[in-house]
Amino acid sequence: MKIRRSASLYFALQGLAVAVWWALLFFVPDSRRFFQMGESETVLLAFWLPDLGLLAVGSLVTSAFCLVDSKFLTVALWLVVGAVSYATGYCLAFALLTDSGWLGVTLMFPAMIVSGNFAVGLTPAFTEPMFRRSTAAKTGWLLTKTFAQIVVVWTLILFVFPALIVQVETKLGISQFAFPFQKTLAVILFAAISSLGVSGAYTMAKIGRGTPLPMDTASKLVVAGIYSFVRNPMAVSGIGQGLAVGLFLGSPLVLLYALMGGMIWQLIFRPLEEDDLLKNFGADYEDYRKNVRCWIPHLKPYNQTINREII
Numbered sequence: 655m656k657i658r659r660s661a662s663l664y665f666a667l668q669g670l671a672v673a674v675w676w677a678l679l680f681f682v683p684d685s686r687r688f689f690q691m692g693e694s695e696t697v698l699l700a701f702w703l704p705d706l707g708l709l710a711v712g713s714l715v716t717s718a719f720c721l722v723d724s725k726f727l728t729v730a731l732w733l734v735v736g737a738v739s740y741a742t743g744y745c746l747a748f749a750l751l752t753d754s755g756w757l758g759v760t761l762m763f764p765a766m767i768v769s770g771n772f773a774v775g776l777t778p779a780f781t782e783p784m785f786r787r788s789t790a791a792k793t794g795w796l797l798t799k800t801f802a803q804i805v806v807v808w809t810l811i812l813f814v815f816p817a818l819i820v821q822v823e824t825k826l827g828i829s830q831f832a833f834p835f836q837k838t839l840a841v842i843l844f845a846a847i848s849s850l851g852v853s854g855a856y857t858m859a860k861i862g863r864g865t866p867l868p869m870d871t872a873s874k875l876v877v878a879g880i881y882s883f884v885r886n887p888m889a890v891s892g893i894g895q896g897l898a899v900g901l902f903l904g905s906p907l908v909l910l911y912a913l914m915g916g917m918i919w920q921l922i923f924r925p926l927e928e929d930d931l932l933k934n935f936g937a938d939y940e941d942y943r944k945n946v947r948c949w950i951p952h953l954k955p956y957n958q959t960i961n962r963e964i965i
Contacts, residue, residue, distance in 0.1 A: 660921040661772045662720035665734065668765060669713030676702055676710070691748050691755040701741070708737040720776075731773040735766070742766045749825075756825040760907070764914060775922040785930040787873040788864035796859040803867060804855060811892070811915075816899050816908045823907050830904035840902035844895055851891030853880045858888075868927070875935040877942050882955035885948045889919050924948070 678685050679699070691697045716730040724730075742762040749755045774780045788796070823830070855866055857879035862872025866888055880887045896912025931939045946956045 656925040657772070657775050657922055658720045658723065661731075661776060662717045664717075664768060664772060664921075665713040665720065666717035668769070669710045669717065672705055672710040672713065676706055689755070689758050691745070691758070692752055697748075704737065705741065709734065709741065712737060728773075728777050731769075731776060735769050735773045738762065738766045738769050753825070756822055760822055760826060768914070768918060771918050771922050775926060781926060783869075784926065785868045785871060787934075788870045790863070790873075793860060796863065796865060797856070799870070800855050800859045800865045803865060804852070808895075812895055812899050816896075816903060816905065816911070819907045819911055820903055820905050823905060828906060831906065832904050836904065837902055840898050843901065844898035847891050847894035847898060850880060851888045851895070854887035854891065857881060868930075875931070875938055875942070877946075877956055882946070883953075884951040885943065885946050886924070889916075889924075890949060890951075893919075 679689070680702075686695055686698060689698055712730065712734045716727070716734050718724075719727040719730050742759070742765070745755055745758045745762055749759050820830075857876055858864055858866060858872050861878055862874050862876040864870060864872030864874075884890060893912055893916040896915060897909060900906075900908035900912055928943065932943075942956065946952060
């Protein structure tokens with residue numbers, strides 16, 4: 655229900671935003687130059703029918719279906735995702751071929767990512783097998799898997815994607831910001847916040863007997879170590895790392911990228927994860943959730959109650 659309410663609001667805003675954007679293009683012709691693709695306005699304006707018919711109307715219908723939990727919700731979700739993905743892919747291909755239209759790409763990509771994540775979060779075929787307990791294994795193997803995942807994810811999320819975003823910023827003419835000791839501060843913040851994520855990953859493997867991946871997650875409820883101060887240290891770390899990278903690069907769009915990742919996790923994957931933990935660990939997890947915050951660490955560690963296994 656939490657995800658459907660958030661999705662309903664998001665798709666309503668997306669549908670209205672598309673409609674308002676086209677009204678701007680039609681009634682304020684000077685605005686077209688910011689989004690023009692190539693030399694002819696026709697290339698841009700020819701999108702009005704699929705954009706309004708599939709993306710704007712489709713998003714508004716999907717918003718309504720989320721509210722009433724319609725049996726057609728999954729179909730509507732993936733129709734919108736298909737429409738926005740096709741438009742994004744076309745705009746990207748056009749921008750790569752002509753070196754124009756990058757603003758459209760920049761606006762379309764977040765819509766594609768957020769719409770796609772909501773579709774995944776609301777499709778039972780994806781969510782039902784998403785959370786699986788890790789099989790019994792030696793600690794060394796669990797730690798190896800955990801830190802291999804960290805290397806892959808950090809490389810993509812914190813280095814490859816931000817580098818691509820900075821390239822798009824250059825195409826758009828967005829200036830990077832700078833101030834004294836900026837890079838030094840960013841490195842210190844990155845190292846500090848990374849230690850939070852590494853500590854959480856280590857505790858997940860060592861005590862929880864699992865990895866950070868939902869498909870290979872902890873088989874025991876983890877309330878020790880860094881988890882006794884904050885419920886989701888790896889999520890806090892990931893968003894903080896993204897912000898530190900944005901600070902290092904002086905990139906406004908990378909900062910927004912990090913914040914968007916936090917929004918997606920908060921609205922879509924946090925409710926799914928919490929429902930799974932409540933289902934598997936019941937009252938123990940409910941007590942933990944009531945006493946330990948998700949985002950802001952406590953100064954004092956969580957005290958395990960007598961009915962919870964003390965490791």
